Amino acid sequence: MLSKKTKYGLKALAYLGNQKNRKPVQISEIAEHENISQKFLESILLSLRKSGFLSSKKGKGGGYYLLKDPDQIYMTDVMRVLEGPIAMVPCVSLNFYESCDDCPDERTCSVHKLMLQVRDSALAVYRNNTLQDILCNQPKDEK
Amino acid sequence: MLSKKTKYGLKALAYLGNQKNRKPVQISEIAEHENISQKFLESILLSLRKSGFLSSKKGKGGGYYLLKDPDQIYMTDVMRVLEGPIAMVPCVSLNFYESCDDCPDERTCSVHKLMLQVRDSALAVYRNNTLQDILCNQPKDEK
């Protein structure tokens, strides 16, 4: 299952991506618009900021804004920060590899064989989508 | 993450699939060979039996055995029984659909848009794999 953290994080990113300009948007505005607990959203935006997707401005008129254009923000990176490993088992993870302590040989492991394919297919989707691709306001000037 | 239940269930199915004949195999044998707690495995095999993948024989010389040939056991069905919905959010689930209470419109939801693709890609993998495909002893007579 997708965690609420990931779900809310994606929605917040999309909300920021849908802004006409890159003026800071207050947490309270995002929280209200997307039906998210404000305090919970704070912690999520914080981790997105620490990972380099967002920046923030303090004081009156402050808030969060995207650091990059939506078409430069890949879902692969977003998902790894919000949800963690893309693989369903550590023994097929690219970035978080760990061997299974109960499995004598990965090469003959049925689970490994299946999960490797699942990981590759998920990865293909995430690599093929940027934030731009999942916005509702698609730009009119398509390439 | 893949639950241990699913992992063990897949391993047990693969173990049975790798048997030369379809004689019943004892729980204890599977548990020992695959490093699984016997009691936990019991409950997993029970649910696989109730779902029609396995049958069991009681008494001396009893055990579990596959009801169908490995190439007739689809991962789509196995995963749904062991792990539950294949979709990462209920609003894109084929068999366990539920609308999100916090989302005003699925058609403009970024999360929906992305997770729909993820579901489809995972589904494609599971539909394309039977138990036969993930065994280590592939039959020599390929079609």
Next chain:
DNA sequence: TGAAAACTCTACTAGATAAGTAGGGTAATA
């Protein structure tokens, strides 16, 4: 027949994780 082998079922539990809550602190801006 009867005892042992082996599955069946219910109930309980420790530990981890998710999802939030609470509340004070700090920095920036009008």
Next chain:
DNA sequence: TATTACCCTACTTATCTAGTAGAGTTTTCA
């Protein structure tokens, strides 16, 4: 300089996972 709004830590509640415990039932073989 007061207000706005981000920043951070600690705590809590609920749910789920991965078992554990133990008694019960059925079947088979000697």
